[in-house]
Amino acid sequence: MLEALIEPLQYGFMQRSLIVAILVGLLCAVVGSYLMVQRLALLGDAISHSVLPGLAIAFLVGANIFVGAFIAGVISTLLIAWIRTRSPIKEDAAMGIVFSAFFALGITLITTIQKQNKIDLNHFLFGNILGVTFDDVRDTAIIATVVLIVVFLLYKELLFYTFDPLGAQAAGLPVNQLNFGLMLLIALTIVASMKAVGVILVLSLLITPGATAYLLVTRLHQVMILGAAIGIVSSISGMYLSYFFNLPSGPAIVLVVSGLFALAFLFSPNYGVFMRWRQVKTKQLSNE
Structure with missing residues (x-):
């Protein structure tokens, strides 16, 4: 068993891939927790699809694809906000318009x-985490560090804004800046995750670990911590499955995290389908 765990680590490409997988699993879970609590999964989908032209243009001109993707993500975010504030079109419709056009x-x-x-x-x-270079690892680590530091420094403000935007505005918090800042964090997270799972599958890593944790714990910081653990375990497990069974790495990671969500959905002590059914049956038997 131990030999099977150690065997992939003798290869440099697996070492680099596992580092990126851990960083991405942690980062997506932390940032994605805000998306899930705010019920803005579509926003993550919109930005993830919107970075694609930036990737293509950066590749075409020989620039850093991370920079191109981030610029495209920022532009799409500004367009969504502009359409929402300058017209009667709602935010979800603006997201659909922008991300479909960019995609x-x-x-x-x-x-x-x-x-x-x-x-x-x-x-x-679809991602190609097995092909990451040292430069990719460095760029991912830098992005992850910046995003996590911002989340730590603005945790209370983002927490207030996430659960009560009107109350945060009444308290004098710059809600527009917080909203735009959160979108930038999402864009950076998506850019950091591109090599691992690609722009199509990144939404799963953004939403599913936090959603799984949400079925098991109640407070946001607990959701972040447990979600991060789930994201990291899923990323590492997906990498090992990819190595031993010759599976595409990105989809393997997503399948693992989706499987963990399915287990929480069925067996969560408070929200699990089977647990609720068991409680109903127990109550019926006690009434008899």
């Missing part, structure tokens, strides 16, 4: 680049 543009650019250069850019969509 279509990104797919068009990637298809054009692939035809001209005869290369495969599908790893942008």
